[in-house]
Amino acid sequence: MFTSTHLLKQRRFVPLFCTQLLNAFNDNLYKTTMVLFVVYSVYNSADSETVFSGVASAVFILPFFLLSAIAGQLADLRDKAAIIRKVKAAEIGIMAVGAFGLYLTWEGIAVEAVAIPLLMLALFAMGVHSTFFGPIKYAILPQHLKKEEVLAGTGLVEAGTYIAIMTGTILAGFLADHVEIAAIAIMGFAVIGYFTSRQVPPAPPTGEPEKIDYNPFTSSWKMIRECTANREVFYAILAISFFWTIGSVLFIQFPPLAKNVLLADPTVASLFLVFFSIGVALGSVAVNLLLKGVVSARYSPISVLLMAVMVAIFYFVCKAWNAGLRDTQLMDVATFLSYPMAWAVLGSLLLIAIFGGMFVVPLYAFLTTKVAPSQASRAVAANNIVNSGAMVFGSLLALGLSAVGVPLAEQVLLSAGMCLVSVWLGARLYKAEKDAALMASEPAATM
Incomplete structure (x- = not known):
């Protein structure tokens, strides 16, 4: 079976899926509500808004860079389900x-001195939380699923993640002006997520006991170096990381671009993220159907090439947006959708995400199927280290482009x-995949 739906009936999969879904939902609800509220209610310049959005992204990503190696070791050498609960x-x-x-x-109490530092502290802590959860959500799949189910499970986790992001984004758009309700919501969903995590089946370590290296620098370097020996895993990590460099630039641009280029309010900025999330979910499912459960990078080069075309189209649509026909009041969703070109904006965003999902989802499956089961978490962690460095680079790139005066629309073209x-x-990954398959077939042919 090459669809994911049968897994939604399996006790070995559903609790993990729901826990990850709630995790992504609450992460996004908190981060998006915070960014939208500050961008639209605290700051009043495009430069300040872009800087805040970029700093928020960097703060969330930094723990992935520092702690992923330790998280990967713990996930491989301890019961993964027990770590999830903690x-x-x-x-x-x-x-x-x-x-x-x-x-x-929301109350306007010590906003710069206390409130925003607290928001950033919680965002950093959520980055730490996601760093330790991240290696597990993929590496646990080969322990609970059959080999032919891993790609379907990976696609379903990825699709569910983006559906959760979409839902959290929609809610965040409405709660950006009612953050007192958002504060209650994020607490409630955190509690629900804990109770679902308690239903995840045990996933004990599969390898021999090893000593954990708690030095983030030596452990990170060792983990990345070990992955370079496997060309398929190495190129998968590079491809995923560069993809998220692009993604981080785009995500940083969305709120300021919606406000300052398209003259739209927070609900429209959320709508952008919603369409992006729907697209990645659709792409995740579509590529699994095309590959019929086989882990392969066959469609990755053409998928990301089509993504580039759609990003260019998105740029030209933004450039053609005629702000002179409107007054200076920010548009809500209904007003935004009344303009014919709005559907070109949303359609191009949707296709960007569909092709992006088709590109990246099979690559995550490489990380857990092309290594020994006892090394799967560390492969995912190595990927997270390189990913986080790439995303920080993307964040700094977006900030640097804004600092030197490059307009938001031109940043999209980049x-x-x-x-x-x-x-x-x-293309390099697909070549490495074919070379590995050829080498594996040669001994069999000589027997």
Whole structure:
């Protein structure tokens, strides 16, 4: 069976799926509500808004860079289900700090001195939380699923993640002006996520006991170096990381672009992220159907090439948007959708995400199927380390472009050009895949 639906009936999969879904939902609800509220209610310049959005992204990503190696070791050498429960319990406390920061910001109490630092502290802590959860959500799949189910499970986890992001984004758009309700919501969903995590079946370590290296620098370097020995995993990591460099640039641009180029309010900025999330979910399912459960990078180069084309189209649509026909009041969703070109904006965003999902989902499956089961978490962690470095680079790139005065729309066009590097990396990965298959077939042919 090459669809994911049968897994939704399996006790070995559903609790993990629901826990990850709630995790992505609450992460996104908190982060998006915070960014939209600050962008639209605290700052009043495009430069300040872009800087805040970029700093928020960098703060969330930094723990992935520093702690992924330790997280990967723990996930391979301890029961993964037990780690999930501890991580989800910590989320309740983290969200309490974030909720208090949102409340202070809403009340206008010590916004710069206390409220925003609390918001950033909670965001950093959620980055730590996601760092330790991240290697598990993929590496646990080969333990609970059959070999032919891993790609379907990976696609379903990825699709569910983006559906959760979409739902959290929609809610965040409406709660950006009602952050007191958002504060209560993020606490409630953290508690629900903890209880679902308690249903995840045990996933004990499969390898021999090893000593954990708690030095983030030596352990990170060792983990990345080990992955370079496997060309398929190495190119998968590079391709995923460069993809998320592009993604981080685009995500940083969305709120300021919606406000300052398209003259739209927070609900429209959320709508952008919603369409992006729907697209990645659709792409995740579509590529699994095309590959029929086989882990392969066959469609990755053409997928990201088509993504580049759609990013370029998105740029030209934004450039053609005629702000002179409207007054200066920010548009809500209904007003935005009344303009014919709005559907060109949303359609191009949707296709960007569909082709992006088709590119990246099979690559995550490489990380857990092309290594020994006892090394799967560390392969995912190595990927997270390189990913986080790439996303920080993307964040700094977006900030640097804004600092030197490059308009937001032109920054989008740069993202289209960056996709061409991903095309090359996808092609290199597919070549490495075919070379590995050829080498594996040669001994069999000589027997």
